Amino acid sequence: MNDKNTDMDRLLDDALDRLAAAEAGAAPVPDVALVARVLADAKAVTAAATATAARAALPHASAMRSDPVGRGVEGRGAGRLGGRGGRDAGTGRGIARRSGPVAAIAARWLAGGAGAAAAAMVAGLVVGFLTGLTGPEPEILTAAMPAGDDVIVVADAGLALFGADSPF
Amino acid sequence: MFDLSEANEEAALLARFAAGDQAAARALTERFLPLALRQAWRILGSEAEAEEVAQEAMLKLWRQAATWRAGEARISTWLYRVTQNLCIDRIRRRRANVNVDDVPEPADPRPGVLERLGESEDMRRLARAIMALPDRQRDALVLRHFDGASNPNIAARLECSVEAVESLLARARRQLQKDLAPDRHG
Numbered sequence: 001m002n003d004k005n006t007d008m009d010r011l012l013d014d015a016l017d018r019l020a021a022a023e024a025g026a027a028p029v030p031d032v033a034l035v036a037r038v039l040a041d042a043k044a045v046t047a048a049a050t051a052t053a054a055r056a057a058l059p060h061a062s063a064m065r066s067d068p069v070g071r072g073v074e075g076r077g078a079g080r081l082g083g084r085g086g087r088d089a090g091t092g093r094g095i096a097r098r099s100g101p102v103a104a105i106a107a108r109w110l111a112g113g114a115g116a117a118a119a120a121m122v123a124g125l126v127v128g129f130l131t132g133l134t135g136p137e138p139e140i141l142t143a144a145m146p147a148g149d150d151v152i153v154v155a156d157a158g159l160a161l162f163g164a165d166s167p168f
Numbered sequence: 169m170f171d172l173s174e175a176n177e178e179a180a181l182l183a184r185f186a187a188g189d190q191a192a193a194r195a196l197t198e199r200f201l202p203l204a205l206r207q208a209w210r211i212l213g214s215e216a217e218a219e220e221v222a223q224e225a226m227l228k229l230w231r232q233a234a235t236w237r238a239g240e241a242r243i244s245t246w247l248y249r250v251t252q253n254l255c256i257d258r259i260r261r262r263r264a265n266v267n268v269d270d271v272p273e274p275a276d277p278r279p280g281v282l283e284r285l286g287e288s289e290d291m292r293r294l295a296r297a298i299m300a301l302p303d304r305q306r307d308a309l310v311l312r313h314f315d316g317a318s319n320p321n322i323a324a325r326l327e328c329s330v331e332a333v334e335s336l337l338a339r340a341r342r343q344l345q346k347d348l349a350p351d352r353h354g
Contacts, residue, residue, distance in 0.1 A: 008345050015294050015348075016313045022291070023314055027206045028215045030197075030222070038201055038226045042185065042193035045230040050188065 179238035186233040193230070200243060201226055204251045210310070211255040221258060225251045245324045290348075297347040305340035308333055 184192035
């Protein structure tokens with residue numbers, strides 16, 4: 001059995017290597033024009049940042065005037081990237097990312113000093129919500145456990161509430 | 169876990185760019201643009217679209233430079249996620265723009281770049297089996313075998329533990345072996 005598995009492993013590795021080599025040979029590499037566009041973007045962002053800094057150094061009344069370029073940079077950048085701060089400030093990266101508002105509620109309860117039982121209930125709902133609705137693979141839960149102390153405590157408590165020995 | 173010196177060097181380059189150093193922008197472009205381009209091409213299957221996505225991902229990096237928090241994430245990890253999200257946005261937009269009544273049913277609903285590369289039926293079967301894996305298993309497997317990423321690096325990109333990556337890879341391999349077993353031919 002072990003020999004058979006080893007053979008299969010070797011065959012699979014070999015096939016994956018060959019496919020990866022084919023992919024590497026076919027994958028595009030950035031051409032001069034693309035590199036030039038990317039560097040032009042970099043220059044434009046630097047120029048916009050310089051203009052913003054200069055405006056900030058002006059007296060208050062002048063600084064209050066809006067600048068469509070500067071606002072554009074901040075506005076667009078704030079979209080998806082803005083989420084990073086929220087996630088980092090939350091309970092755990094994997095959980096917060098996947099469960100969104102529910103985990104955020106749990107985090108607020110915990111951060112706000114809510115009672116342990118109530119927090120556990122919210123966390124239990126998070127776990128139940130995840131396993132019930134999205135049917136995550138086990139790694140989602142295992143991934144959450146080392147991510148933050150709060151999550152470890154809450155996930156265990158949540159499972160205990162449901163009387164489960166194991167999430168799997 | 170990570171190569172800290174490399175991570176520090178990358179962060180230093182980004183800090184230099186944030187301070188206005190365009191040579192740092194060039195160094196970062198040389199290092200990261202190929203990664204973003206290849207990742208986008210792999211997902212989208214179109215070189216032109218992949219170029220647009222890679223450029224957009226790099227633009228987000230330039231905009232992020234001033235507020236980059238060194239030590240929190242590696243640039244490659246961050247860029248991987250940004251590129252992934254941009255590709256997903258593109259795919260959603262494609263679907264939204266297509267009138268399904270006007271398009272004939274595709275022979276294979278999930279044709280991928282990998283499948284087109286298969287020079288033999290066996291390789292095409294492998295490619296199809298990879299594409300049919302659950303998303304996270306497929307991501308882990310591709311990062312490991314096609315990008316040569318280490319398990320800690322994959323863990324960072326997929327936002328999970330190293331143990332979870334090992335589990336993902338093991339399950340992906342088991343599934344591939346099952347799908348490619350001789351009695352599944354046909």
